[in-house]
Amino acid sequence: MTARPGENIxxxxxxxxxxxxxxxxxxxxxxxxxxxxxxxxxxxxxSEKRFPHIKLLKNFTFDSYDLLIVHATNSDEGLYYCGTVETKVEKDINKNIWSKTIYQYSNITTMITLGKYYFLIK
Structure with missing residues (x-):
């Protein structure tokens, strides 16, 4: 995806x-x-204070969160993807308890690059 600096993505x-x-x-x-x-x-x-131009928007239709970049800058360029994280607590037959973190990743990746504005002066 190519966007211009200052656009919302x-x-x-x-x-x-x-x-x-x-x-x-x-x-x-x-x-x-x-x-x-x-x-x-x-x-x-x-994180909102560190990244005030990035918003997570609840998508009620899909029980997910979409990402909104407001007034994109060159520092927003990169490869974006979402996923899920879940911590599970388990117990084995000896009653030992541990937790494990499970990561799953999206099927969608988006590379964002920002183009430049060009002005024609006559």
């Missing part, structure tokens, strides 16, 4: 959130000074 997620299963958005960037990004719906309110 909406990305859809095909992963469902349910009890104990949370949607997570990822961005892998090839920019040298831009780190990877992980946004978990379980703890997103803490």
């Amino acid at each position: 909406l990305l859809y997620c095909d992963c469902k959130q349910s009890v104990g299963v949370f949607v997570v958005w990822y961005r892998n960037s090839s920019h040298e000074n831009t780190p990877s990004l992980v946004l978990n719906t379980q703890s997103f309110s803490a």
Whole structure:
């Protein structure tokens, strides 16, 4: 997907959130000074202050969260995809208890690149 700087970009997620299963958005960037990004719906309110131009929008039709980038900049370029994370607690036959984290990933990936504005001056 190519967008212009300043445009809004909406990305859809095909992963469902349910009890104990949370949607997570990822961005892998090839920019040298831009780190990877992980946004978990379980703890997103803490990330909102760090990323005020990124919004997670509840998609009630699909029980998911879509990602809205408001006024995109070059630092928003990268490969985006969503997934789910779930922590399960299990007990074996010896009554040992442990937890494991299960990650599942979307079937959709979107590469975002930003073009430049060109003006024709006469």
